[in-house]
Amino acid sequence: MRKKRTTIYDIAEKxxxxxSCVSRALNNSNxxxxxxxxxxxxxxxxxxxxxxxxxTNLRNGHSKTIGIVVPRINQNFFSNIIAGIEEATYEKDxxxxxxxxxxxxxxxxxxxxxxINQQVDCIVISISADGHDYQxxxxxxxxxxxxxxxxxxxxxxxTLKVINDNELASLEAVSHMIEQGYSRIALLxxxxxxxIFKQRKAGYLAALKKYNLPVINELIVKNAWTKELGAxxxxxxxxxxxxxxxxxASTSDxxxxxxxxxATDIGFKVPEQLGICGYSNEAFTEITSPSITTIDxxxxxxxxxxxxxxxxxMNIKEIAIQPKTISIKPNLIIRSSTSKKSxxxx
Amino acid sequence: MRKKRTTIYDIAEKxxxxxSCVSRALNNSNxxxxxxxxxxxxxxxxxxxxxxxxxTNLRNGHSKTIGIVVPRINQNFFSNIIAGIEEATYEKDxxxxxxxxxxxxxxxxxxxxxxINQQVDCIVISISADGHDYQxxxxxxxxxxxxxxxxxxxxxxxTLKVINDNELASLEAVSHMIEQGYSRIALLxxxxxxxIFKQRKAGYLAALKKYNLPVINELIVKNAWTKELGAxxxxxxxxxxxxxxxxxASTSDxxxxxxxxxATDIGFKVPEQLGICGYSNEAFTEITSPSITTIDxxxxxxxxxxxxxxxxxMNIKEIAIQPKTISIKPNLIIRSSTSKKSxxxx
DNA sequence: TTAATATATGCAATCGATTGCTGATATTTT
DNA sequence: AAAATATCAGCAATCGATTGCATATATTAA
Numbered sequence: 001m002r003k004k005r006t007t008i009y010d011i012a013e014k015x016x017x018x019x020s021c022v023s024r025a026l027n028n029s030n031x032x033x034x035x036x037x038x039x040x041x042x043x044x045x046x047x048x049x050x051x052x053x054x055x056t057n058l059r060n061g062h063s064k065t066i067g068i069v070v071p072r073i074n075q076n077f078f079s080n081i082i083a084g085i086e087e088a089t090y091e092k093d094x095x096x097x098x099x100x101x102x103x104x105x106x107x108x109x110x111x112x113x114x115x116i117n118q119q120v121d122c123i124v125i126s127i128s129a130d131g132h133d134y135q136x137x138x139x140x141x142x143x144x145x146x147x148x149x150x151x152x153x154x155x156x157x158x159t160l161k162v163i164n165d166n167e168l169a170s171l172e173a174v175s176h177m178i179e180q181g182y183s184r185i186a187l188l189x190x191x192x193x194x195x196i197f198k199q200r201k202a203g204y205l206a207a208l209k210k211y212n213l214p215v216i217n218e219l220i221v222k223n224a225w226t227k228e229l230g231a232x233x234x235x236x237x238x239x240x241x242x243x244x245x246x247x248x249a250s251t252s253d254x255x256x257x258x259x260x261x262x263a264t265d266i267g268f269k270v271p272e273q274l275g276i277c278g279y280s281n282e283a284f285t286e287i288t289s290p291s292i293t294t295i296d297x298x299x300x301x302x303x304x305x306x307x308x309x310x311x312x313x314m315n316i317k318e319i320a321i322q323p324k325t326i327s328i329k330p331n332l333i334i335r336s337s338t339s340k341k342s343x344x345x346x
Numbered sequence: 347m348r349k350k351r352t353t354i355y356d357i358a359e360k361x362x363x364x365x366s367c368v369s370r371a372l373n374n375s376n377x378x379x380x381x382x383x384x385x386x387x388x389x390x391x392x393x394x395x396x397x398x399x400x401x402t403n404l405r406n407g408h409s410k411t412i413g414i415v416v417p418r419i420n421q422n423f424f425s426n427i428i429a430g431i432e433e434a435t436y437e438k439d440x441x442x443x444x445x446x447x448x449x450x451x452x453x454x455x456x457x458x459x460x461x462i463n464q465q466v467d468c469i470v471i472s473i474s475a476d477g478h479d480y481q482x483x484x485x486x487x488x489x490x491x492x493x494x495x496x497x498x499x500x501x502x503x504x505t506l507k508v509i510n511d512n513e514l515a516s517l518e519a520v521s522h523m524i525e526q527g528y529s530r531i532a533l534l535x536x537x538x539x540x541x542i543f544k545q546r547k548a549g550y551l552a553a554l555k556k557y558n559l560p561v562i563n564e565l566i567v568k569n570a571w572t573k574e575l576g577a578x579x580x581x582x583x584x585x586x587x588x589x590x591x592x593x594x595a596s597t598s599d600x601x602x603x604x605x606x607x608x609a610t611d612i613g614f615k616v617p618e619q620l621g622i623c624g625y626s627n628e629a630f631t632e633i634t635s636p637s638i639t640t641i642d643x644x645x646x647x648x649x650x651x652x653x654x655x656x657x658x659x660m661n662i663k664e665i666a667i668q669p670k671t672i673s674i675k676p677n678l679i680i681r682s683s684t685s686k687k688s689x690x691x692x
Numbered sequence: 693t694t695a696a697t698a699t700a701t702g703c704a705a706t707c708g709a710t711t712g713c714t715g716a717t718a719t720t721t722t
Numbered sequence: 723a724a725a726a727t728a729t730c731a732g733c734a735a736t737c738g739a740t741t742g743c744a745t746a747t748a749t750t751a752a
Binding site: 017018020021024030031032033036055057058059060061 | 729730731732733734736737738739
Binding site for chain 2: 005048051054055057065096099116257284288300
């Protein structure tokens with residue numbers, strides 16, 4: 001079935017040389033005559049030679065490959081991260097092996113093991129939501145593989161990290177809402193064992209404190225991070241005797257969309273009677289009516305940052321790599337769903 | 347820096363065995379005693395042994411890896427395809443190496459070469475828009491690597507193909523619009539050297555013919571396949587002395603969105619005065635007001651189909667692989683933007 | 693007890709590319 | 723012309739896992 005591929009031995013034989021010489025010619029070594037090099041290059045092209053990277057990597061002990069583990073490949077944020085990493089690694093002739101954990105801890109462990117088997121040089125991961133034990137990540141480090149965590153990171157593990165400043169972004173978002181005149185702001189919070197959601201909550205609380213607003217427990221809804229859960233939470237919130245006048249959907253834009261749909265359905269005017277702020281700047285937030293205020297995480301840029309961080313650290317061979325965290329400040333995008341003031345003055 | 351990884355030789359040494367024996371134990375060969383196997387497995391776990399796939403693959407002559415080349419990783423359709431492939435290949439312990447061509451022919455060629463170097467067993471590709479020469483794809487075949495084209499395929503190349511029945515889907519979409527009472531239907535067409543766009547146009551023409559409607563050339567707009575180009579085309583179309591009463595944005599939902607925004611802006615009521623149908627079922631089409639009628643390509647399912655096609659064909663070792671095309675019928679999703687009749691009866 | 697079979701292990705080559713070392717020419721210096 | 727250096731090619735080991743073949747025990751049959 002499969003045809004035999006040409007190797008350096010084939011080239012060597014044809015030219016009455018040895019494989020070593022061919023290898024040197026192919027690798028721009030100085031220890032070959034220009035004549036031989038030209039001959040080798042010509043013959044290689046003629047025979048349609050393609051270097052077997054498997055052999056090269058086995059010999060060299062690395063794979064020029066970066067493994068990526070994300071909860072879901074087809075989520076905007078993650079596919080942008082991947083695209084960003086790809087752009088940066090492509091230039092350096094690195095390959096990407098991509099796995100998805102489907103938010104399942106067990107699959108995440110399997111992915112990690114596959115990547116270790118593959119001899120990847122670096123593993124980039126955003127952990128799944130249901131994980132609690134991090135032995136598999138320690139294992140990566142034990143195998144001498146560079147580990148870079150991003151977005152959803154395990155704080156306790158001292159690795160390279162690239163994150164968003166979730167607390168600051170949330171503080172800004174909620175401050176903005178308060179300045180727009182909202183005072184009973186509900187929070188849709190995510191699983192608190194993930195630090196990103198903890199930070200977003202902290203930002204929310206900090207904003208309330210900053211403006212001397214009380215924390216109202218019945219306005220804080222746990223684990224509302226899908227459109228459906230966001231909708232469900234909103235139905236409950238809006239039927240309170242003293243309902244909120246705004247919702248900060250810190251979990252995602254999807255939950256914010258759920259809020260918007262239910263609010264519109266029940267007859268709450270957005271932004272006049274209810275302000276809404278999402279998280280992630282999904283494409284659709286610009287299109288809804290009203291458009292949704294949200295927080296852009298610069299995901300593509302974040303991907304490039306991750307890749308570049310790896311290449312930088314790679315060059316520091318002498319000293320053991322120091323844990324290091326790069327924090328990217330997300331950008332609050334103010335749209336109609338929180339623009340109460342501008343509608344008042346109309 | 348990098349720690350030495352444990353190999354089968356380390357295990358062998360520790361147990362006073364040879365590597366061959368360890369290898370057999372690890373691979374469930376029958377030619378090892380249960381006692382030794384148990385011992386090997388135990389020791390492997392203790393030493394945190396991870397098999398070096400590079401060596402295995404070099405020896406076995408394949409890599410259990412599938413290479414994917416898509417124009418853009420972070421486009422919904424493609425990231426769903428990838429997710430689908432991933433789900434199917436994960437079960438079979440295959441890895442995915444992913445490249446993006448950025449719609450550039452040159453980068454596509456480079457990606458292909460990288461993948462050939464990597465000794466991938468199969469290359470899955472949806473060609474970039476600006477390609478005209480297909481030598482690099484022939485090269486894949488010459489290297490004995492299975493080639494599977496999907497969605498944007500080169501007809502002339504006899505390979506495995508997984509496509510949508512674009513013509514049928516378009517025929518259905520335009521027929522639906524005609525039945526809703528639209529008669530001057532404009533077409534936003536894509537680059538005609540890509541067969542998918544040719545087919546969509548053919549479906550459009552077939553529908554007009556079926557209902558005895560004339561083909562009006564000024565209503566057919568070339569290369570309008572971004573939101574901006576869709577908007578631009580719409581401005582022109584709606585300023586015609588005899589403007590269209592519907593637009594089939596065969597290029598994408600993004601162009602359909604451009605149409606919707608301009609129409610709303612100018613004051614054309616959708617769907618009463620202007621019907622709109624997009625293509626791809628992007629998430630946002632459900633959210634716009636009015637929601638946009640579109641065509642779902644079952645991208646995730648398509649990804650699974652691609653992977654399964656590979657595994658099926660792989661098992662047929664005796665006979666040379668026959669070119670084969672799997673055509674998936676897309677699904678017309680009727681939403682508000684073309685529901686003229688229902689608004690009339692209101 | 694001896695012969696015949698089964699079972700388990702070792703040996704050594706292989707996959708393809710790389711590289712330190714040795715050695716043979718070619719070139720330059722004295 | 724002899725000695726010193728530079729240039730280029732070959733040899734052989736290496737990376738880690740696999741496997742056909744040979745061989746050494748253990749087990750069973752005669």
